[in-house]
Amino acid sequence: MKVAVVTGASSGIGRSAALHLARRGAGVILTYGRNAEGGRETVALIEKEGGTAVALPLDLGDSGTFDAFRDSVAEVLGATWGRTTFDQLVNNAGSSHAAPVERMTEEDFDRLARVLLKGPYFLTQRLLPLLADGGAIVHTSSSSTAPYGVEPGYSAYAAMKGGVDVLTRCMAKEFSVRGIRVNAVSPGPTRTRLGDDAFSRFPEVIEGLAARTALGRLGEPDDIGAVIATLASEESAWVTGQVVEASGGYNL
Template sequence: MKIAIVTGASSGIGQGAAIEIARRGTGVILTYGKNQQGALETTAAIEREGGTAVALPLDVGETGTFAAFRDTVAAVLRETWRRDTFDYLVNNAGFAQTSLIEDTTEETFDRLMRVLLKGPYFLTQRLLPLMADGGAIVNTSSSSATATAGLEPGYSVYASMKGGLDVLTRYMAKEFSARRIRVNAVSPGSTRTRIADDAFTRFPEVVPALAAKTALGRVGEPHDIGAVIATLASDDSRWVTAQNIEVSGGLNL
């Protein structure tokens, strides 16, 4: 059985990705930050469909915890799947915080940087020795990093970190190719998640406006993105690497 690690899988895109990956017969180690209940719900959803999942706590913004997390992953692989390696890594955990450039504090900048860019960089570094040759990495980026129209004020830091992740994706693909590890990114458009303090629930009036900007006429759902992540991780995408796939339903088309 193939094994995947999906960070930030207690809700939203990470939850959708974990469930979609498990549906393809892959075991899942999923991580959560503060939302343990959401992680248990993800695990239960996978198990109801006959899959196997283990939920582990992880703060992607605290690189000092990564060595211990790696050791925990190694133990879970042995105890649950009788394996010493895993196959797929989905760097998905993150959050959004908006502020205009003139109002952005260094604290806000550094927090976004730690979670969205530094975290995936050094978590991948730590986990790489446990990753099987011929595996795959998928990084969750954002269409905000590549947009040339319809820019939303307030996302300068968030989008800049996701842009850095796009560059990192290409360098990972280059450096890990000797081990036949493929690395790609997905860039979701407007997606119904709990991002930005559950903004879609708190401000439902924004949904019609976002849907109107999208060629396919609705906002995205977590499983829309999760299905693409699962496909990029799988052997169906065995000849795809160093790509950033926009999954937005035609945002601002």
């Protein structure tokens, strides 16, 4: 049995990725931030379908906690699956904040940097000794990095996700000596709780986003989770260093 670590799996894309990986037979160590109840719900959903999952807390914005998190992962691997390594890492946990350049504060900029770029970078570094040779890493990026359809207010967010795209290629090169593949999925507008559940608070924006999407609707978490699970699986054994857009043709 393969084992996956999925960050930010208390809801949305992370929950969907965890479920899709479990349906493919993987055990799942999933993380939650402030939404502990959501983490427990994801575990329950996986167990209801006959899978095995464990939820652990993780503050992706505080790299000082990563050593303790790695130790918790090692403990869970041994206690739950009798293993010392895991096979798939999904760096999905994130945060969002929109502001034009002239109103962006250093505090908000630094928070985005810690969660979206520094967090995945150093969490991957800490977990590498536990990631099995021949394993796979999938980052969650964003279509906000595309050179077309640039949206005002997303300069900092898009810059961090652009860094993730570059990081994906660099990690793919470095980790190839161990047979570890590294890819990223770039979602378009997707119905998640990101941005303080923005789509629930501002449903009037959905129609316009759907109109700009070739397939005519807003993305759903399962649209992205299935792609993440596919990239992490052996079906994608010859794919590495790629940023795969899963947006339904947003701004096409």
